[in-house]
Amino acid sequence: MPQANRQIVLDQLPQGKLAADHFRLIEGEIPQPAEGEALIRTRYVSLDAANRAWMQGATYRSALDAGQVMAGGALGEVVDSRDPSLKPGDLVWGDVGWQEYASLPARRLSKLPAMEPLTHLLSVYGVAGLTAYFGLLECGRPKPGETVVVSAAAGAVGSIVGQIAKIRGCRAIGIAGGEEKGRWLTDELGFDAAVDYKAGDFKKRLREAVPNGIDVYFDNVGGAVFEACLFGMNTFGRIACCGAVSQYDQAAPQHGPRGVPGLIVTKRLSVRGFIVSDFADRNDQALADLQSWVQSGQLKVQEDVIDGLENLPSALVGLLAGENRGKRMVKV
């Protein structure tokens, strides 16, 4: 076993756009597990837009501070354990952070089954897949024949949301940046249409893509795209609020979308925010559904795996710029 623990520290909190040089690679010690803890060897670190939101202030977790090892969910392997629930070789999920090794309390780690490929534990069977599943089905409550619009549609969550919408008999429209992503959504993943939010006539294109209006909007981005979809909602429509990536990579936004709360009243909308752990007691059913859809070929899994701990900063910066298709992660 090596003696050094390569770690990436959040060197300074970004004031505006995040850049790779806000981070710094250091070598620390490999921590010994205390009683009740396990020593984890990191295998894959998940990249998520929320990583950036944590730098803006307290969210569903406390804010990040400059100087700390960058936080982040990861899949790891137990190499030493001082807790009876874990043994060497076990696979676990937890907030391991951007480092090769961490000692963490066993109660803050979730044991995962071995599977091939392991990466699916971070994508379709991980936070991304479960977020798509619960957000769409519980908050969006789509009915067959309805129109479902999802933003950041080529991302880890959005690409699954649109496919589940199709499985449930809905019309699925993806909003993504660029024509190429749009073609991938329609040609490879079976979305009915895609709309490029970077196009100058985005609002017009969106209207044309939803001739019968929007019944369910799964929002990953907030901002101008949220506003455009709000204006296109049908009476009694539902908006599932999953994230606001358009708002993360900057100082706190100065104002919110127009139409709030006026259109929420006149259209009688339900707008609901959630995070995936709110539904943890129903993970088994969700995983069973996701597995059956993957196995039948109805749900395609797209992953974007980058090699090397040292590439985590640029991988996150790129994710915020919309570079990835499907679930981005870094193999450590």
Place this chain on the structure above:
Amino acid sequence: MPQANRQIVLDQLPQGKLAADHFRLIEGEIPQPAEGEALIRTRYVSLDAANRAWMQGATYRSALDAGQVMAGGALGEVVDSRDPSLKPGDLVWGDVGWQEYASLPARRLSKLPAMEPLTHLLSVYGVAGLTAYFGLLECGRPKPGETVVVSAAAGAVGSIVGQIAKIRGCRAIGIAGGEEKGRWLTDELGFDAAVDYKAGDFKKRLREAVPNGIDVYFDNVGGAVFEACLFGMNTFGRIACCGAVSQYDQAAPQHGPRGVPGLIVTKRLSVRGFIVSDFADRNDQALADLQSWVQSGQLKVQEDVIDGLENLPSALVGLLAGENRGKRMVKV
């Protein structure tokens, strides 16, 4: 029976603030009912912030046009009928408009029971009471011990919302303009506290009034008050969106409240818009509850009755300026 029908016409659509001289009093003919219609003599016209919203554009009803008789819900008495469901002397509710007489299709009129005082049919047993009841209980879903905040708390709906919250064992906080309204809410209606949104330190006062955060926010106003409450919401809080009166008496608003959708996600809020007719199939239960609370003295009814059709324009302008306490109506 008189030969003339005094009517108030919306002479021009307001571009900014509504004023009494946007209206004009005319004398028209008393219309004869066609087959299936009834001739209505107006008794009380309801004043509602929504009257102003109808001038901004289509809402849950089509927009108003300059030159038409001003629209508005009213209690009237059938004086002639060419429909078997209605007979002279019947009391009805409908969009009679600002005029002494109207002939309307019977299917667009709701028959009401005779009662003393008749005005309660426009306040606690009318749209205001039902809006408060369904908005709070169905959209807000308050649990005993929770903190409920309502804006426009001294208005027709707000004054009932806070009292129902108290009946249901909640802490009730009213937001209203001015110290005097606040005292009325706490001393007469039993609210636990009131916060003056016109005070310079409104946000600080609001925070102090809700030391345990806000579980349910019943929004009648939108804008800056909505934003302040959004920032004060507890995790899994609920916002019932009833109206946005702060946004009505102007051109369309330029932007919405900050924190949308970011705080909706991180706090996992449910934000739901509604109008009272969405729950019409449960009116009987609501009316039974409201009657029992009024009869037991738990729910106090405040009405603000102005005399004379010609005073409708100034009554609406005054309502938008927050002049009224409880349900404002004009006796015709």
